[in-house]
Amino acid sequence: MYDIIGDVHGHADQLLTLLKKLGYEKKFGVWRHAERQLISVGDLIDRGPGQRETVDTLRAMVDAGSAQVIMGNHELNAVAWALPDGQGDYLRKHSAGNLKHHREFLLQAKPESDWYNSTLAWFRQLPLYLDLPECRIVHACWHEPSKQVVDDHTGPANRLRDEAAWYAAHDHEHQLHHAIETLCKGLEVALPDGLHFHDKAGVKRTAMRTRWWQEHSAKYRDLALGVEPLHSLPDREIPNTVMPGYAADKPVFFGHYWMRGAPHVLTPQVACLDWSVTQPNGRLVAYRYDGEQQLSNDKFIWVMT
Ligand SMILES: [Mn+2]
Numbered sequence: 001m002y003d004i005i006g007d008v009h010g011h012a013d014q015l016l017t018l019l020k021k022l023g024y025e026k027k028f029g030v031w032r033h034a035e036r037q038l039i040s041v042g043d044l045i046d047r048g049p050g051q052r053e054t055v056d057t058l059r060a061m062v063d064a065g066s067a068q069v070i071m072g073n074h075e076l077n078a079v080a081w082a083l084p085d086g087q088g089d090y091l092r093k094h095s096a097g098n099l100k101h102h103r104e105f106l107l108q109a110k111p112e113s114d115w116y117n118s119t120l121a122w123f124r125q126l127p128l129y130l131d132l133p134e135c136r137i138v139h140a141c142w143h144e145p146s147k148q149v150v151d152d153h154t155g156p157a158n159r160l161r162d163e164a165a166w167y168a169a170h171d172h173e174h175q176l177h178h179a180i181e182t183l184c185k186g187l188e189v190a191l192p193d194g195l196h197f198h199d200k201a202g203v204k205r206t207a208m209r210t211r212w213w214q215e216h217s218a219k220y221r222d223l224a225l226g227v228e229p230l231h232s233l234p235d236r237e238i239p240n241t242v243m244p245g246y247a248a249d250k251p252v253f254f255g256h257y258w259m260r261g262a263p264h265v266l267t268p269q270v271a272c273l274d275w276s277v278t279q280p281n282g283r284l285v286a287y288r289y290d291g292e293q294q295l296s297n298d299k300f301i302w303v304m305t
Contacts (some may be wrong), residue, residue, distance in 0.1 A: 001035075001036060001037075001134075001289055001290045001291055002036065002037055002038070002039050002132075002135075002289045003022050003033075003036055003037070003038050003039070003286045003287070003288055003289070003301075004038075004039045004040075004041065004137060004253045004273060004286060004287045004289055005018065005038060005039070005040050005041070005273060005284070005285070005286045006041060006255045006272075006273030006274040006275060006277070006284065006285045006286075007041065007042070007043035007072065007255040007256065007273075007274045007277065008040070008043065008044050008048070008054050008058075008277065008284060009043055009044070009045065009046055009047040009048045009074070009277055009278050010044070010045055010046065010047055010048025010049060010050050010051035010054050010104070010105075010108075011048040011049075011050065011054070011277045011278070011284060011305065012048070012049075012050025012051075012053035012054045012057065013050060014277055014284040014303050014305060015050075015054055015057060015058075015284065016057070017303045018284050018286055018301070018302070018303045019031050019038075019057075021301060021303065022036075022038075022286055022288070022301060023036075024036075024038070024066075029060065030060045030061060030063075030064045030066060031057065031060075031061055031066060031067075032061070032064065032066040033066065037065075037066060037067060037068065038058075038061060038066060038067040038068075039067065039068045039069075039070075039130065039137055039253075040058055040067065040068070040069040040070065041070060041072065041137060041138075041139055041253065041254055041255035041256075041273055041274070042069065042070050042071050042072025042073075042074070042075055042126070042139040042184075042255065043072030043073065043074045043075070043139065043255060043256070043274075044058060044069070044072070044074070044075065045074050045075065045078060045105045046074045046078075046101055046102060046104060046105050047104060047278045048104075048277070048278065051104070051105055051108045051109065052108055052109065052115065055119055055122075059119075059122060068127075068130065069126055070126055070127050070128065070129060070130060070137055070138070070139060071123070071126040071127065071128050071139060071184060072139045072184065072255065072256070073139060073140065073184040073185045073256070074101075074105075075123040075126060076123075076169075076180065076184050077092050077098075077101075077102065078102065078105065078120060078123055079120055079123050079124050079166070080092035080166070080169075080170055081094070081098070081102060082111070082120055083166060083167075083170075085170075091166070091167070091170040092170070097201075124159075124160070124166070125157075125159045126159065127157055127158035127159055128150055128154065128158050128159070128160070128180070128183055128184070129142070129147065129150075129158055129183060130158070134250060134251075134289075134291045134293075135250050135251045135252065135253060135289060135291075136250060136251070136252040136253070137252070137253050137254070138183055138252065138253075138254050139183065139184045139254060139255055139256055140182075140183065140184055140185050140186040140254055140255070140256040140257070141182050141183060141185075141186045141187045141212050141254065142183075142246060142252045142254070143182045143183065143187055143212065143244065144244070144247065145179075145244075146178070146179035146180075146182040146183055147179075147183065149175050149176055149178075149179035150176065150179050150180060150183060152176075153165040153168065153169075153176050184256075185256070186209050186210070186212065186225075186256060186257070187209075187210050187212040187243075188207040188208060188209055188210065189207060189208055189210050189220075189223070189238060189242050189243065190206060190207045190242075191206055191207060191208065191220070191233070191234070192234060192236075193234075194206070195233075195234060197227055197232045197233065199226065199227075200226070200228075208220070208224045208225070208226075208227050208233070209224070209225040209226050209227075210223045210224065210225060210238075210243065211223045211224075211225060211266075212243065212244075212245075212246070213245070213246045213252075213266055213267060213270040214243075214245060215245040215246065215248075215267070216245075218237065218238065218243075219233075219234075219235060219236060219237055219238065220233040220234050220235075220236065220238055221233040221234075221235065223238060223243065225257065246267075246269070246270055248267070248269040248270070250269070250293065251269045251270070251271065251289075251292075251293065251295050252269065252270055252271075253271050253272075253273060253287060253289075254271075254272055254273070254274075255272065255273050255274035256272070256274050257272050257274050258274060258276045258279070259272050259274060259275045259276065260275070260276055260279075260282075261275075263275050263283065263285050263297070263300040263302060264297045264300075265295045265296065265297055268294045268295055269293070269294070269295060270295075271287055271295050273285050273286070273287060275302065277305050278305075279305070280305070281304065281305070282304075282305045283302040283303065283304055283305065284302060284303050284305070285300055285301070285302040286300070286301045286302065287299055287300055287301075288300075288301055
């Protein structure tokens with residue numbers, strides 16, 4: 001069965017320690033397990049000191065069949081950073097803000113190198129999600145309507161089909177853009193009546209990140225992620241139509257959300273595996289999955305940073 005791991009963000013030392021802890025062994029240059037396969041929820045790169053080693057380790061495992069890796073928003077952004085938009089810029093603008101998040105990868109990857117080109121080509125063909133017989137894996141949000149839009153632009157392995165799809169995915173007027181943003185960056189809900197708040201960076205926001213997995217309806221301030229102060233949000237219910245919850249016919253795993261504290265399931269069928277490896281006292285976390293339909297806290301395995 002599967003060992004599903006959270007966002008690594010270039011923390012190769014923690015990745016190797018976690019692989020050992022999970023019982024993987026390096027044979028003929030590749031980490032393998034006799035009975036199990038590793039699945040990464042994406043976000044291999046940006047921030048940490050061992051980004052090349054992280055990519056090389058997991059890519060070799062994918063090539064050998066001992067791992068699967070899906071697309072995180074950082075891989076999506078890395079590809080878009082390097083794709084010209086035809087108007088003298090790139091699909092992801094080379095702004096100071098965007099560069100800040102990507103600079104460490106560029107320093108380590110060296111954009112003129114063969115490694116960089118080969119890695120971006122590999123990122124381009126990563127699946128956008130996995131819908132396995134027992135469970136589902138996506139980087140940020142399992143959202144059925146967005147998945148259906150994405151499926152019109154992907155092939156059988158859930159990879160963006162061609163160059164045109166990459167351009168559509170970065171065209172703010174195109175529905176594929178919003179669908180991919182939802183799967184890889186999470187479900188945002190617009191605030192009513194022109195309301196707004198300012199995020200940590202002081203940027204004015206008219207939509208908020210949400211705890212999309214929560215099933216019952218709730219107020220804006222109950223479902224918000226990363227909004228402070230919460231009382232800046234309306235004290236009323238979010239319409240059910242914009243918060244679909246998760247139709248839990250099988251468990252779903254994702255990363256992306258910088259959870260803190262001791263790893264635990266969010267509901268019996270929903271588990272986030274990103275426990276903030278980039279932060280002091282953070283964790284790189286795996287869930288040891290054996291096909292169960294009810295997830296349990298005692299199946300998390302982690303290494304501290
Ligand atoms: Mn992410």
